[in-house]
Amino acid sequence: MSRVIRFAPLALLALVIVALVWRLARPVDTNVHSTLEGKEVPAFALPAALPTKPGLNAADLATGKPHLVNVFASWCVPCITEVKVLGELKSRGVLIDGIAVRDRPEDLAEFLARNGDPYERIGGDAQSRVQISLGSSGVPESFVVDGEGVIRYQHIGPIEAGDVPMILARLEQAK
């Protein structure tokens, strides 16, 4: 048996192990990142999710000031802790708009009454169409949108208390 054949399995093994080590060192990122970062918010117009608050249009985001757009739902458990952190951001002067995904007005009202309401506007996205057009694949997610209506940053998962300085810095950069 030739030397090449005898050593081929060892060489193949080395190759496979190198690939596996690389994967272990860099675990899979299963998040779906929006391809819209750095691009303008796609045109949308969402009706008001609650009778007491205005709905949300793409034009509402290009007001010259940065906005934080929060994709959430009253049925989403992590959103309960997140909305309290959003309250803190609001108290620091952040403009927060909500997109309520597949929600019902009475559930949403109860959710906000119980956990606090940091939102300026809440659009009701009954079929997740706008959520998908933004490139968001779940709740909660948040987008930092600058004064021109351009998406600057996508935050996947709840904004936690520790994320507050980072979010504030992102909003500052978006000015």
Next chain:
Amino acid sequence: MIAETGLAALWLAAGLALFQLALMVLALRSEIAVARAMRAVAAVQGVLTLIAFGALLIVFARTDLSVALVAENSHSAKPFIYKVAGAWGNHEGSMLMWVTILAAAGAFLALLSRRTSERTLIAALGAQAALALGFYAFLLIASNPFARLDPAPLEGAGLNPLLQDPGLAFHPPTLYLGYVGLSIAFSLAVGALLTGEVDSRLGRAMRPWVLAAWILLTLGITAGSYWAYYELGWGGYWFWDPVENASLMPWLAGTALLHSVTVLATRGALKAWTMMLAVIAFSMSMVGTFLVRSGILTSVHAFAIDPERGTFLLVLLGIYVGAAFALFAWRGASLKEGAPFELVSRETGLVINNLLLSVVLGIVFLGTLYPLFVEALSGEKLSVGAPYFNAVAGPLALILALLVGVGPLLAWRRERRPVLAKLKVPALIGATALAITIILAPAMPILPRLGLTVAAYLAAASILPLVGRNPSRAPLATWGMVVAHFGIAVALAGMGANAAFTSERLAVAKPGDTLGVGPWLVQLQQVTPMAGKNWTAMEGELIATRGSGPITLKPQTRYFTNPPMETNEAAIQTFWNGQLYTVIGKPDASGGWQLRLWWKPFVTLIWLGGALIALGGAIALLGRLWRRRRGEPEWRRKGYA
């Protein structure tokens, strides 16, 4: 106390494994008679791991929440069978089962092996001890199943409801017995490479172990396939999921090994190739364990992503497979090929079988790891799924199935008779099946059509080895081969029929609505709440009719509380010619319910075929062991595997 006993038994077993390894080194360096001592040490090691595993079963059966593993994976309000089976429904417990089987297999080898030379047995037991040592270290350092919690929680976190199924009691143990049983072939190969005694005697010693592991692996995969089919509610039997592939790869290598070890045992040929396959088969088991336990690939089976444990297992994998491959590279040159054979011969048939199986193995291996390679090189993310595997492995599997009909007809060494003439009748049957499918279902895709054709041909061709001789005097091994090869035809027919004739209906129905699927009319009667020991459910009542009397099906959506999760319990009705598979989903606002209905003609043949393949293996194994007991002369032992 029980948990501590288990832990102590594990430490002792690890110590004995080290001792066993040292004995081997001593024995190979100088001619010291240690075989007896090694046999005893290996046996005690096996008993100790059984004690450890028994301790784990006891703490799970008692729901002893002061043991961290129990608290994380069990719950007092769980049916007893799932409390016990839950012992291996988690990372640490399943690794302990792995090690227990490894050590028990070593003990069996030590106690039962009479065929190998003393030196090769000593080397093989040393190799087995080296394997066990690494996995003991993994358990004791990185995955202690007996760690305590202080204070003990009042209640456990519960077991994933998908695992609360009788399937959990059988599928993992059978699969693991098969996976880890292949370690004996690995150790014997390593031992023989060390001593240089690669000959037909080794082949005969290795064959029953390979056969036994392969039978269990076949059963485990078949059972797992059926479990996924009814439990996950997707109506599919194979998903080309990375972890399914991880169980398929050792099976493919094991199947190739099973055939090549016969050549080694009977003719003393294919030495290097058989040793390589024996190493690869168990290496694939370790790769599978690594893929599942590291959570490195996205899969329904990957339980937790844990880079630390993954690294540990990868190091073990690298050491063992690397050492075996290096040994092969070093000693392979000294292997002299055995008896020559001509182009048309049983040997050539088995070489082609091995080549095709190896190519399929390569395809599955590449497809499973390809996304990882691509992302490493280009950063691009992609996934490889059923379209690739079916398109690439499917035709090769069909060619292999065609040749399965030919190989057993060939004589050893050289074949001078016109063998193909014997295949006239099977070929005619295959052609008839092809014609029927063209007439009855002109739009059928090519792969299922060929599958049904080859299945019809092989069903006839596989029994030819019994034709023209008195079946009652044919050796059991021949019977086993015929049954297993016939099983391939049966499974292939099931896969073809399922792919070609399945009808599916997905609709929202209100009570009173009737839906058609295949030949069936299914009416939703009502949906009622139900309760079990640790779940509540919404249960649909369906009445299905097809000409004759109606049957009732009751699919459920179950809501578990510990941990909170929903599962679909499909209601499946089996008939001689297929299965009616029904799933009930969520209600919509208008009072309708999502219903998913399938009519799957002859789908059960897939698992029946798998069971027949395993049964064939069992018959052959029985034949080998029984014949050995009767001590027949060498020349009679030549035969089929």
